[in-house]
Amino acid sequence: MEKKKNEMKIEFDARSENEGFARVAVAAFMSSLDPTLEEIADVKTAVSEAVTNSIIHGYEEQEGKVYIVCEMTGDVLQVSVEDQGKGIPDIEKAMEPLYTTKPEMDRSGMGFSFMEAFMDHLEVASEVGKGTRIEMWKKIGTTPWLGEEE
Amino acid sequence: MEKKKNEMKIEFDARSENEGFARVAVAAFMSSLDPTLEEIADVKTAVSEAVTNSIIHGYEEQEGKVYIVCEMTGDVLQVSVEDQGKGIPDIEKAMEPLYTTKPEMDRSGMGFSFMEAFMDHLEVASEVGKGTRIEMWKKIGTTPWLGEEE
Amino acid sequence: MEEDFKVIENYLMVRMPEELDHHKSVAIRETADRMILREDVKNIVFDFEDTRFMDSSGIGVIMGRYKTIHCLGGQVFAIHADGQIKRILRMSGLKGIIEVLD
Amino acid sequence: MEEDFKVIENYLMVRMPEELDHHKSVAIRETADRMILREDVKNIVFDFEDTRFMDSSGIGVIMGRYKTIHCLGGQVFAIHADGQIKRILRMSGLKGIIEVLD
Ligand SMILES: Nc1ncnc2c1ncn2[C@@H]1O[C@H](COP(=O)(O)OP(=O)(O)O)[C@@H](O)[C@H]1O
Ligand SMILES: Nc1ncnc2c1ncn2[C@@H]1O[C@H](COP(=O)(O)OP(=O)(O)O)[C@@H](O)[C@H]1O
Numbered sequence: 001m002e003k004k005k006n007e008m009k010i011e012f013d014a015r016s017e018n019e020g021f022a023r024v025a026v027a028a029f030m031s032s033l034d035p036t037l038e039e040i041a042d043v044k045t046a047v048s049e050a051v052t053n054s055i056i057h058g059y060e061e062q063e064g065k066v067y068i069v070c071e072m073t074g075d076v077l078q079v080s081v082e083d084q085g086k087g088i089p090d091i092e093k094a095m096e097p098l099y100t101t102k103p104e105m106d107r108s109g110m111g112f113s114f115m116e117a118f119m120d121h122l123e124v125a126s127e128v129g130k131g132t133r134i135e136m137w138k139k140i141g142t143t144p145w146l147g148e149e150e
Numbered sequence: 151m152e153k154k155k156n157e158m159k160i161e162f163d164a165r166s167e168n169e170g171f172a173r174v175a176v177a178a179f180m181s182s183l184d185p186t187l188e189e190i191a192d193v194k195t196a197v198s199e200a201v202t203n204s205i206i207h208g209y210e211e212q213e214g215k216v217y218i219v220c221e222m223t224g225d226v227l228q229v230s231v232e233d234q235g236k237g238i239p240d241i242e243k244a245m246e247p248l249y250t251t252k253p254e255m256d257r258s259g260m261g262f263s264f265m266e267a268f269m270d271h272l273e274v275a276s277e278v279g280k281g282t283r284i285e286m287w288k289k290i291g292t293t294p295w296l297g298e299e300e
Numbered sequence: 301m302e303e304d305f306k307v308i309e310n311y312l313m314v315r316m317p318e319e320l321d322h323h324k325s326v327a328i329r330e331t332a333d334r335m336i337l338r339e340d341v342k343n344i345v346f347d348f349e350d351t352r353f354m355d356s357s358g359i360g361v362i363m364g365r366y367k368t369i370h371c372l373g374g375q376v377f378a379i380h381a382d383g384q385i386k387r388i389l390r391m392s393g394l395k396g397i398i399e400v401l402d
Numbered sequence: 403m404e405e406d407f408k409v410i411e412n413y414l415m416v417r418m419p420e421e422l423d424h425h426k427s428v429a430i431r432e433t434a435d436r437m438i439l440r441e442d443v444k445n446i447v448f449d450f451e452d453t454r455f456m457d458s459s460g461i462g463v464i465m466g467r468y469k470t471i472h473c474l475g476g477q478v479f480a481i482h483a484d485g486q487i488k489r490i491l492r493m494s495g496l497k498g499i500i501e502v503l504d
Contacts, residue, residue, distance in 0.1 A: 008162035016323035021178040028174035032167045048355040052322040106364035110356040166425035198457040202424040256466035260458040
């Protein structure tokens with residue numbers, strides 16, 4: 001199996017109108033893996049959740065930059081979404097289903113649940129006052145998993 | 151007229167399979183300007199030409215990174231495409247219609263002509279052995295040009 | 301935007317956008333709540349005919365409207381949802397509290 | 403890929419991809435040239451039915467095939483090109499040397 005790596009990075013202003021751009025860019029980048037429509041939807045949703053969180057929680061809709069790094073190695077897609085925003089004081093609590101610190105904004109508290117459901121694996125690193133990085137992995141395609149990736 | 155700036159940067163491996171990703175990302179980013187289908191096609195074509203040139207001429211299909219910076223100020227889109235490849239010895243000659251150094255690859259020599267035709271303004275900076283940067287501007291939308299932008 | 305909201309009898313019909321994310325949800329929440337306050341609205345119908353993408357922000361929009369409407373004895377409906385949107389509705393548990401019609 | 407190439411009489415029919423850029427053009431050139439050599443091909447028909455995007459790499463593909471075919475007295479046709487593709491063909495000057503049919 002071919003293992004050539006392909007990488008891209010994006011950096012953009014933390015503005016809600018860029019949420020669509022971010023997920024479309026990641027979807028376009030992964031297209032060489034021939035993903036199914038469902039796999040594309042999964043990745044777009046997970047990216048949308050992470051980017052939205054950076055904008056509304058990380059930067060609280062103030063100025064800032066969101067950073068995405070995408071890597072494809074074999075048929076595994078790795079996406080990280082990072083901000084230099086306020087950080088998460090209690091990651092475990094933040095990841096509980098339905099937990100949200102912005103109920104007044106009609107947040108459902110399902111962002112992390114969706115990321116976990118739609119991707120194969122998720123890691124969260126955060127420091128208060130420094131920022132947050134979400135790292136996600138997903139194997140794309142129906143070819144059998146050979147256990148060598150990642 | 152509102153003049154809030156919106157910026158994004160992308161960096162990706164100089165591989166031909168990323169050409170589609172690059173133009174889709176720029177098109178998705180500019181969508182908040184409500185471009186017409188023709189304007190989207192114009193920008194995609196110009197970006198595709200510049201990115202292809204970096205991959206096949208700048209890096210001659212060897213390893214390297216392509217950098218895109220997009221800025222929207224008011225209704226003006228600015229896109230730069232940059233590589234750290236071999237550079238262009240004679241920019242004036244390179245920009246002549248039908249001039250190509252890779253006829254054996256069936257290049258038509260129309261890349262620069264298309265960029266100029268589809269964008270409002272184009273600037274080329276290049277240094278042999280250092281790399282090339284193409285900077286392009288286009289006003290998006292049918293609202294009358296007020297002469298204050300850029 | 302306004303043309304995506306219609307009151308028929310006491311039903312507020314909301315035509316959802318093609319991509320329902322946080323960016324789009326802000327204006328939908330605002331307009332919907334204004335109409336619920338001003339007009340004689342008892343029930344809400346979210347029409348997903350045009351919608352090809354929805355994330356958890358969409359769930360928040362529906363859930364928030366559900367809370368308001370529900371106390372007053374109203375109901376919330378989702379219509380024309382495609383497979384993808386139905387999947388999100390199912391995963392969120394919303395399928396249990398709103399009516400998803402085909 | 404191979405299924406996008408068909409020889410009917412001495413016409414090579416090439417079904418162009420959705421996005422015809424440099425990436426896609428490499429394989430098209432190769433396969434087309436192989437078939438021109440091996441089979442009894444005199445004319446080429448490029449079918450743009452599916453094509454929504456084309457840049458100057460597409461022009462290079464057509465121009466290159468035109469050069470080969472033309473010397474042998476053959477002709478190049480473009481069919482089912484939408485407005486966008488026609489615009490590119492017109493701007494490139496190709497409309498003067500190949501037949502663009504509706
Ligand atoms: N990038 C981030 N920066 C700071 N806080 C975050 C970030 N992402 C998530 N959080 C915190 O975790 C909580 C749960 O996130 P999530 O499950 O996505 O739900 P929601 O976005 O609906 O609140 C958020 O309410 C917020 O307090
Ligand atoms: N990024 C670049 N790096 C090095 N050389 C370049 C670059 N872009 C263009 N060139 C040179 O300019 C020439 C003309 O470019 P262009 O008009 O796009 O035609 P084509 O790509 O078909 O050759 C190329 O053949 C090449 O020699």
